[in-house]
Amino acid sequence: MAETPAFHGGGSAVEPSSSAARLRKIIPGREYWRGLRPSVAREYAEVFGLIGAVTWLGWFLPVSYHVFGHLYLLIVIALSVRVGRWPVFVAAVVSGVAWNYVFIPPRLSFSVLDIDDALLLGTFFVVALIGGQLTARLRAGAGRARQLEQRATALYYLTQALAAAKTVDEGAVSSLGQADDLFNARTALLLAPTEGRLVPHPASSLLLGDEELAVAETVRRSGRPAGRFTDVLPTGPVLHLPLRRGSEVVGVFSVNLGYELEQLSSAQRDLLDGFAAQIALLVERESLRAAGEREKILAESDRLHRTLLDSVSHELKTPLAVLRTAAEKLDTDDARKRASLVGEVRTATSRLDHLVANLLNQTRLESGTLRPQPDWCDARDLVASARRAVGEALARHALRLELPADLPLLRCDAALMEHVLANLLLNAAHHTPPGGAIRVHAGTDAVHGRIFLAVSDDGPGLAPELHATLFQKFSRGPRARAGGLGLGLSIVRGFMLAQGGDVAASRSVEGGACFTVRLPLADPGLVPSDEH
Amino acid sequence: MSDSAAKPDLLVIDDEVQIRRLLRLTLESAGYRVREAETGALGLNEAAVQRPEAIVLDLSLPDMGGLDVLRRLRDWSQIPVLILSVRGGESDKIAALDAGADDYLTKPFSGGELLARMRVLLRRAQPTGEVSIARVGDVEVDFAKRTVTRAGADLHLTVKEYALLRLLLQHRGKVVTHRQLLRDVWGPGHEEDTHYLRVHMANLRKKLEPAAGATRLVKTEAGIGYRLIDAG
Numbered sequence: 001m002a003e004t005p006a007f008h009g010g011g012s013a014v015e016p017s018s019s020a021a022r023l024r025k026i027i028p029g030r031e032y033w034r035g036l037r038p039s040v041a042r043e044y045a046e047v048f049g050l051i052g053a054v055t056w057l058g059w060f061l062p063v064s065y066h067v068f069g070h071l072y073l074l075i076v077i078a079l080s081v082r083v084g085r086w087p088v089f090v091a092a093v094v095s096g097v098a099w100n101y102v103f104i105p106p107r108l109s110f111s112v113l114d115i116d117d118a119l120l121l122g123t124f125f126v127v128a129l130i131g132g133q134l135t136a137r138l139r140a141g142a143g144r145a146r147q148l149e150q151r152a153t154a155l156y157y158l159t160q161a162l163a164a165a166k167t168v169d170e171g172a173v174s175s176l177g178q179a180d181d182l183f184n185a186r187t188a189l190l191l192a193p194t195e196g197r198l199v200p201h202p203a204s205s206l207l208l209g210d211e212e213l214a215v216a217e218t219v220r221r222s223g224r225p226a227g228r229f230t231d232v233l234p235t236g237p238v239l240h241l242p243l244r245r246g247s248e249v250v251g252v253f254s255v256n257l258g259y260e261l262e263q264l265s266s267a268q269r270d271l272l273d274g275f276a277a278q279i280a281l282l283v284e285r286e287s288l289r290a291a292g293e294r295e296k297i298l299a300e301s302d303r304l305h306r307t308l309l310d311s312v313s314h315e316l317k318t319p320l321a322v323l324r325t326a327a328e329k330l331d332t333d334d335a336r337k338r339a340s341l342v343g344e345v346r347t348a349t350s351r352l353d354h355l356v357a358n359l360l361n362q363t364r365l366e367s368g369t370l371r372p373q374p375d376w377c378d379a380r381d382l383v384a385s386a387r388r389a390v391g392e393a394l395a396r397h398a399l400r401l402e403l404p405a406d407l408p409l410l411r412c413d414a415a416l417m418e419h420v421l422a423n424l425l426l427n428a429a430h431h432t433p434p435g436g437a438i439r440v441h442a443g444t445d446a447v448h449g450r451i452f453l454a455v456s457d458d459g460p461g462l463a464p465e466l467h468a469t470l471f472q473k474f475s476r477g478p479r480a481r482a483g484g485l486g487l488g489l490s491i492v493r494g495f496m497l498a499q500g501g502d503v504a505a506s507r508s509v510e511g512g513a514c515f516t517v518r519l520p521l522a523d524p525g526l527v528p529s530d531e532h
Numbered sequence: 533m534s535d536s537a538a539k540p541d542l543l544v545i546d547d548e549v550q551i552r553r554l555l556r557l558t559l560e561s562a563g564y565r566v567r568e569a570e571t572g573a574l575g576l577n578e579a580a581v582q583r584p585e586a587i588v589l590d591l592s593l594p595d596m597g598g599l600d601v602l603r604r605l606r607d608w609s610q611i612p613v614l615i616l617s618v619r620g621g622e623s624d625k626i627a628a629l630d631a632g633a634d635d636y637l638t639k640p641f642s643g644g645e646l647l648a649r650m651r652v653l654l655r656r657a658q659p660t661g662e663v664s665i666a667r668v669g670d671v672e673v674d675f676a677k678r679t680v681t682r683a684g685a686d687l688h689l690t691v692k693e694y695a696l697l698r699l700l701l702q703h704r705g706k707v708v709t710h711r712q713l714l715r716d717v718w719g720p721g722h723e724e725d726t727h728y729l730r731v732h733m734a735n736l737r738k739k740l741e742p743a744a745g746a747t748r749l750v751k752t753e754a755g756i757g758y759r760l761i762d763a764g
Contacts, residue, residue: 376730378733
């Protein structure tokens with residue numbers, strides 16, 4: 001028996017793959033936001049530790065106390081390049097005290113200093129002050145460089161996350177997430193639509209009350225920051241920064257800084273501004289994209305309109321031309337010719353009638369004014385009136401009705417259903433050669449609770465490539481006879497959907513096309529019998 | 533067509549001059565006298581002064597809706613009214629029929645249809661006296677004996693089926709709305725129970741038109757009502 005290969009879970013935990021999630025994890029710049037405080041306690045520990053160690057060791061060394069004075073000076077010098085201004089000052093004080101108390105005779109008591117010792121002690125402080133100052137300056141320089149680098153890195157990661165974001169929502173989620181981490185605060189993004197109030201983005205972790213929203217509104221109107229650490233309405237804990245695009249304010253970025261933070265350094269402010277600028281860019285990009293999309297839709301509808309205009313004018317002009325020509329020639333004396341002209345006129349008018357009806361129906365569908373009035377209908381009635389509406393177009397086809405006697409009533413809008421069936425019958429007549437058979441059958445589908453009516457023919461059937469666009473407007477079959485706008489099936493579908501039903505196309509048993517319209521099966525309730 | 537002495541007087545109320553002209557052409561060639569009015573107000577005035585025998589009324593008029601014209605007309609007159617309406621305006625048609633219009637025609641219509649409707653309207657307007665036997669197709673109804681036969685053989689109709697057939701025969705050639713049928717046969721309060729109507733009408737039809745290919749005696753007007761064919 002062959003062993004089935006087993007798959008072992010190799011303990012490879014799936015890492016969050018989305019770049020936003022990854023970026024949020026390794027977010028830099030947090031130190032930057034919280035200020036550079038390489039633990040002051042550690043520096044003091046270093047100070048006391050070193051001085052204590054030297055003092056303890058020196059206790060056992062049998063050398064002159066002067067040596068210790070210089071040793072302490074060396075320690076202060078050494079510390080002045082390592083620790084901050086205040087620790088080195090403390091180092092000078094502690095060294096002086098230790099030297100005097102421990103080493104200057106008499107040991108373990110303070111003694112009055114002579115001039116040499118006083119000078120040396122003074123040197124401790126001078127060195128501590130100068131060294132501390134220098135170190136502080138150096139450090140500030142290095143710190144600033146590091147801060148700048150970290151700020152750049154933070155913004156770089158933000159930019160990357162935003163660039164990776166495909167939508168404004170994605171961008172908002174990742175940027176607000178980064179902001180929350182970075183500023184260690186709750187943040188909110190408020191978007192400014194062209195009109196109306198600011199809309200908080202759902203990814204915001206900060207919920208703004210009415211008061212704060214009002215402050216945000218002033219930011220939007222003035223284009224200047226407001227709230228905490230500003231001159232405008234600074235009472236609340238939230239700082240609101242405008243998201244500017246040129247002279248326009250596209251939104252507001254709000255950070256709840258809380259009251260613990262006593263002041264905002266210019267570096268912190270820079271970082272916040274950088275964030276706001278990046279988010280503004282994101283919003284701008286999104287609105288540009290939306291504008292582009294609108295443009296595309298406009299172009300598309302423009303194309304549709306052109307198609308409509310082209311085909312409508314063609315479709316209208318053909319029967320009109322027939323009518324005009326026929327009218328001019330009607331005064332002929334030849335009775336046979338006149339009869340044929342009258343026939344042409346009739347065909348042209350019914351074509352026009354059908355065309356106008358479909359155009360109106362399509363318009364009703366698109367304008368959303370269609371209000372189906374469902375009623376109980378008998379399938380036989382519907383088919384009969386549809387047949388009557390189609391009229392002569394069916395004359396050259398054999399129509400077979402297969403409606404079961406026990407078919408339940410349909411719950412539908414009779415007028416809409418008449419259009420639906422008429423369009424399907426006409427469609428079948430147009431796509432099958434004269435003499436073809438058209439079959440209308442009906443039934444119920446108890447499993448899905450539906451009742452269906454199907455119109456099938458023995459024509460050439462539907463080309464597979466047509467299936468995708470079959471029910472779209474202006475879609476016409478390649479073999480469609482001249483005439484028609486390609487609205488028929490689009491209307492069928494629209495009317496069926498409006499009535500809570502649908503339509504499907506398939507291959508008929510006869511090998512032609514089959515269109516099935518389905519409606520939910522409804523129970524009219526008992527009809528009182530009056531059999532006597 | 534009619535007696536040369538009494539050409540029936542008709543009034544056409546329509547704002548479209550071409551439609552008026554065409555209606556006049558068709559109706560005059562069939563022996564009617566035609567007056568025209570292009571607004572509802574003029575039409576009402578004309579109807580009051582000239583007392584036509586029937587009115588052709590367009591539902592969309594510039595000054596007042598055709599429905600208003602009809603309602604005001606019905607305040608004082610029972611002149612037969614034929615409504616002209618466009619396709620898709622089913623609710624307008626029903627409203628007009630419920631407001632007392634006698635029948636409707638959907639534009640575009642054929643001249644033949646127009647004349648047939650007009651004949652039915654004018655016949656209805658004439659006092660016909662008591663008709664005890666009516667025929668439609670090969671179906672014969674004896675109102676006095678309450679019997680129905682088809683091709684000589686007795687047809688067994690239920691009470692409701694008989695009532696439906698009788699109502700359609702009374703308005704023969706004219707559309708009878710669902711509401712009207714339901715109210716008259718089932719009584720007030722049943723106007724929305726169209727499924728009663730569908731079921732009984734289907735049964736009635738099965739009895740009147742048994743073969744699939746047979747002439748349909750009862751025509752369905754989608755979304756509006758039923759019409760018994762006029763040709764006897």
